[in-house]
Amino acid sequence: MTLETLDYVRKPFAVKVVEVTVANMEELNIEYNLGTLEKKEDGTPFIAIQTRKKGSSFRVFAGYFVVEMGRNVRCFSRKLFFDQFEPA
Numbered sequence: 001m002t003l004e005t006l007d008y009v010r011k012p013f014a015v016k017v018v019e020v021t022v023a024n025m026e027e028l029n030i031e032y033n034l035g036t037l038e039k040k041e042d043g044t045p046f047i048a049i050q051t052r053k054k055g056s057s058f059r060v061f062a063g064y065f066v067v068e069m070g071r072n073v074r075c076f077s078r079k080l081f082f083d084q085f086e087p088a
């Protein structure tokens with residue numbers, strides 16, 4: 001018996017997106033309750049987000065994207081965002 005495979009493309013879905021900037025970082029953090037505002041030793045601001053893994057965190061810098069997918073909110077680096085999304 002030979003299995004017949006079919007090609008399918010995942011259906012696209014629309015998302016709401018905000019690019020993170022130094023100017024809107026605090027407002028985004030408050031609006032989406034992402035984490036805590038912190039600064040690197042050189043003064044670069046970022047949002048520290050606690051992940052589900054105990055003790056690990058994710059840093060969101062200016063240039064990242066906050067994406068609303070239904071009730072979920074995700075943060076993407078610039079490269080990862082443009083690898084996965086394109087303008088509607």
